[in-house]
Amino acid sequence: MxxxxxxxxxxxxxxxxxxxxxxxxxxxxxxxxxxxxxxxxxxxxxxxxxxxxxxxxxxxxxxxxxxxxxxxxxxxxxxxxxxxxxxxxxxxxxxxxxxxxxxxxxxxxxxxxxxxxxxxxxxxxxxxxxxxxxxxxxxxxxxxxxxxxxxxxxxxxxxxxxxxxxxxxxxxxxxxxxxxxxxxxxxxxxxxxxxxxQLPVVVYFLTKAGIVSSALMKAYRKHAIIVILILGAIVTPPDPFSQILIAMPLMLLYQMSIVIARRIEKREARQNKEDK
Structure with a gap:
């Protein structure tokens, strides 16, 4: 079964x-x-x-x-x-x-x-x-x-x-x-x-688990950009143009992840307020 x-x-x-x-x-x-x-x-x-x-x-x-x-x-x-x-x-x-x-x-x-x-x-x-x-x-x-x-x-x-x-x-x-x-x-x-x-999905579940927050992601945005550039260098040839091409959508996905985390936090705060 x-x-x-x-x-x-x-x-x-x-x-x-x-x-x-x-x-x-x-x-x-x-x-x-x-x-x-x-x-x-x-x-x-x-x-x-x-x-x-x-x-x-x-x-x-x-x-x-x-x-x-x-x-x-x-x-x-x-x-x-x-x-x-x-x-x-x-x-x-x-x-x-x-x-x-x-x-x-x-x-x-x-x-x-x-x-x-x-x-x-x-x-x-x-x-x-x-x-x-x-x-x-x-x-x-x-x-x-x-x-x-x-x-x-x-x-x-x-x-x-x-x-x-x-x-x-x-x-x-x-x-x-x-x-x-x-x-x-x-x-x-x-x-x-x-x-x-899959970055937005990962952030969604990490936010639900209380591991990350929108404030934390904003605070470490610069660090995330560096990590994204490193990831771009790993999966692309060692030329700046290709790294930028893959880094741009990843940065957009990171920003989307911040928005998703913020919405989850607002929803949970509203539910907690209603439970009280």
Whole structure:
């Protein structure tokens, strides 16, 4: 029986909780595997069109940058060449890349369901008031994650690919990137952006738990900006432009988190006043 269907009055042992958690994890893994199998079968779309998209000059982002460059009369903004080639240097490299990409796509597509399974396990342990306040958590987490994934894929990943492909320590050196290196860079950026966009949700629950407050976040805003820039440096190439591109939405999310924390504090203060 699912944990959320068990009566609040019925206590479960520690082993019962572990057993329930095990089944939630199993169902989440099954969802990931199903999406991964579908991605494995759709090789031309997933790898040829999506994953390798930022490695080609006809990628949507590059085309829009060229249109913008023509509009504002700034030719340097247009990315019409990518001076590199992808190579596969190991016998099993392409097959293992196919498997790893399929699993990654399965994880991204299955993320909302995975979180929902985790949430189903956590939710029965919350008080009725906390359950009501956290209504729509799965939807919010899923939307923010997908926005982060799209932001990483259409903005940070192509700019990172362009930076690395154009960077040369000497003109005599030719860029021949290993396929696994390209894949790991793109997937790390995309998934990392998806996780970083969860900041408002994290702040929401920390505020509900009384760990952070809007006043605290305002006081440490400057420190947060430094941390955001460091995070931007971790998930992007070491060029200031890419770091700023990812830092700007994160700063906006941080400001949104302050607003969320302030609203929660006002709501709880009003409820406490009504209880008295």
């Amino acid at each position: 699912p944990l959320d269907q068990i009566s609040d009055e019925k206590e479960m042992s520690f082993l019962d909780h572990l057993e329930e958690l095990r089944w939630h994890i199993i169902r989440a893994l099954i969802a990931i595997i199903i999406f991964a199998i579908a991605a494995f079968a759709a090789k031309d779309l997933v790898i040829g069109t999506i994953i390798l998209g930022p490695s080609r000059t006809d990628f949507w982002t590059y085309q829009k940058l060229c249109e913008l460059a023509e509009l504002i009369k700034t030719p340097a903004l247009c990315i019409d060449t990518l001076p590199f080639e992808l190579v596969s240097r190991k016998l099993s490299s392409q097959f293992m890349t196919h498997v790893s990409i399929s699993f990654f796509v399965g994880l991204v597509l299955g993320f909302p369901y995975v979180f929902w399974e985790i949430w189903r396990f956590i939710k029965p342990g919350l008080r009725p008031q906390e359950r009501k306040a956290s209504r729509g958590a799965t939807f919010s987490v899923s939307v923010l994650f997908m926005l982060g994934v799209l932001f990483g894929y259409y903005l940070i990943a192509p700019i990172s690919v362009r930076f690395f492909s154009a960077y040369q320590v000497d003109p005599s050196l030719q860029n021949l990137f290993d396929l696994s290196s390209y894949i790991s860079t793109v997937t790390m950026i995309v998934f990392g952006c998806g996780l970083l966009f």
